[in-house]
Amino acid sequence: MNRQARKIFRFFTLLAAIVILPVVLASDDDIDADEFLNRVFAGELPASKTVWLTGEIKDTAEAILGHKPEFLRLRYWGDQQRSAWVVDEIGKTEPITIGVVVTENKIAEIKVLAFRESRGWEIKFDFFTRQFAGAAIANRQNLDRHIDGISGATLSVRAMTNVSRLVLFLSESVAT
DSSP states (O other): OOHHHHHHHHHHHHHHHHHHHHHHHHSSOOOOHHHHHHHHTTTOOOOEEEEEOOHHHHHHHHHHHTSOOSOSEEEEEEOSSEEEEEEEEESSSSEEEEEEEEETTEEEEEEEEEEOOSSOGGGGSHHHHGGGTTOOEETTTEESSOOOOOTTOHHHHHHHHHHHHHHHHHHHHHHO
16 A cells, blocks of 8 residues: 555544544443433332423423423423433434433432434533532522533533423422
8 A cells, every 4th residue: 555545544544433433422321211210219110290281381391491392291200309300302403311310309310311413422421410410490490500511512511401490390390
């Protein structure tokens, strides 16, 4: 192989690695919703309950998400003290499945269960999700703290922040 051919080969190898790496990193560690729920409740999964998005709840959910919700109802497990929610929200074009645990109207844990986008996968890491621990809802729509974004993952960060706001709002709604 001559010098020019080696340069071309290296270029295309590097290009392939750059294009494929985000897809590989984004899809390597999905967590099944049942596995998440069993871990949260230590294998003693409570019966699921349903919140219907109608009337004022639907209007507020739409305001929080910034679009009409893709669902009419949302299931959750637990009670007023501790509940777990599994929600799908679109990042850029694909749904991101997010598990949220709420304890006493604060986020105890938030986890990306399935990430299907080619970019923004950094939201799966603890350095990002730790920001949500202890977050509560203020004035029924906003988090009580600022969540730092990730460069290049703006839509994924927005999806995760909106889901956390929605779950906290709905958790408050079912408690009253």
